[in-house]
Amino acid sequence: MSTYSLSDGLASGAPRLSRTPLLANWVRESGIGVLASIAWIAFGLSCLWWEDVGDWSRTHSLGIAAFVIAAIALFGTVGADYLGSAGQALRKRAPWLVALGAFLTVWEVATAKFAWLPLPFFPPPQSIIEVYTDDLPKLLDSVFASVKLQLGGYLIGATVGFLTGVSIGWSRAVGYWVHPVLRFIGPLPATAWLPIAFFTFPSSWSASTFLIALATGFPVTVLTWSGVASVSNAYYDVARTLGAKPSFLVLKVAIPAALPHVFVGLFMGLGSSFAVLVVAEMIGVKAGLGWYLQWAQGWAAYANMYAALIVMSLLCSGAITLLFAIRDRLLVWQKGTVKW
Amino acid sequence: MVTAALAEAATHPAAGAALDIEQVSHAFDIDGAELPVLSDVSISVEPGEFVALLGPSGCGKSTLLRLVAGLDKPKAGRLREDDSRITRPHASRVVVFQDPTLFPWRSVWDNVALGLEAQGILNSQRHRVDAALDLVGLASFRNAYPHQLSGGMAQRVALARALVNDPKILILDEPLGKLDSLTRITMQAELVSLWQRKGFTTLLVTHDAEEALVLANRVIVFSDRPARVKADIRVDRPYPRHRGDPYLANLRRQILGLLGLDATW
């Protein structure tokens, strides 16, 4: 009896709490969207209000684009309830839109309008946009060359590293011969091989592929190996009593159990191979984003440098995102994996 | 009913195999010192017999099971299945380990399918996996991963993973230890009916004298480490057995006495 009256009291008390003022509710949900819109209008105005101190052709278009983004931010967040998941996604990112709009406004004013920052070294936003519109073919060629080189080297390095790691982890004989070589050569930064690689290999292309593969292969090998070596014997016991042959033990027990370690190796390899890629392109290969950076610096084309840097960071981040997606796919069985 | 499905699924019903443990002794090296674990153990098990092994914790029961499975070699003595010497693991002797040791990267269904897959016969025998999952009552968890299971559920999956292989000798290391008492009694009944239907030889390690008496033809009691056979008790009662059976209660008192508990129990 007493429990019934208690829960009755709670039930009748509950609705009164949820009656919040409508205005406050609206401000909480859409206020940041309005702020974002204001920030981007400010950016658009900062483009159009004053005269540029230099000679840039995209100032006007950039100002218009800023107003368009401001409009999208406003209607997208205020009307989020009618836009489904896209609206919700936009609402979630509204604080970032505010920050970005404010940052661009300050950047615009500090460079193009009043030149508070020394000019050739700190180009305004519109000059970077100009690079993307006017120097697009060369930039795209560079992106293509970089991706091709990186992908080839990384895939070779990851495959060789994985196979080597599994063999060392599995076979004592292979471990006996490979382990000392690995210890001797592995820790050497791949870039140290650069001078040798460039005159022993037939082309700078093959030399760079080798270096990227080397930079990838070492961490992948070591982590695959440690992954295979740390697989609990209990798993092998279970599989063996169920009639598993050695090939089954390697393919269906050792490798899946080691996979989380392998992915750590793949991430580390990706990081170090990016470094090798850029250096190799700057020094030997006359193509790719690294080379583009070098070339831009030679001509004091600072806007091109920033433009290339932004593209490069998008590509690297994209590669990491892709690897995370593959990992999440393969390791769904793990609980509590890191979100990238 | 599900048991029947599982029995039907077996295309070649395997009868049990005889198991001979002949003067087996075993020891481990711990920091250079030798730790004797089994001392001159001889047990002869008839085909299709259900033998329960009881003994104090740490006396060497799991060690003996590993030798029977062929995972380790004894320091002295011999083990034989029918007339062939046990030197390595074989799918005719399946073990349910004390720890379920499910493969965390495989779903429940794939874990149960492990033995059939390892023997390369999974594609024609998929229904046996489903039947085994039905048997342990986990058909609705077929797509779950081991980290999503409770301890008792994991143990039931491990049991299904063993049963699906149609072993000649089923080796059970406290397989029902983590189950709640109700599921435990159900699983005991299922185990007995499965064993009667299929006729495999069973070796069951348990801490529970009552469980041993309800299930087994023979109860073997071990001494403290190093384990020696202290008593070999025949349990001549028909199945299904009654927990309250005075004959069993009498045997139980006797066994607890052998394990060092006085008669007040």
Ligand SMILES: Nc1ncnc2c1ncn2[C@@H]1O[C@H](COP(=O)(O)OP(=O)(O)OP(=O)(O)O)[C@@H](O)[C@H]1O
């Ligand atoms: N791999 C090993 N290396 C060294 N010593 C071991 C090893 N395995 C078991 N032992 C020792 O052998 C003894 C018997 O172990 P075992 O696991 O067979 O006991 P048990 O009878 O199964 O005990 P419980 O009922 O608690 O499971 C223990 O003292 C243990 O320390």
Ligand SMILES: [Mg+2]
């Ligand atoms: Mg044990």
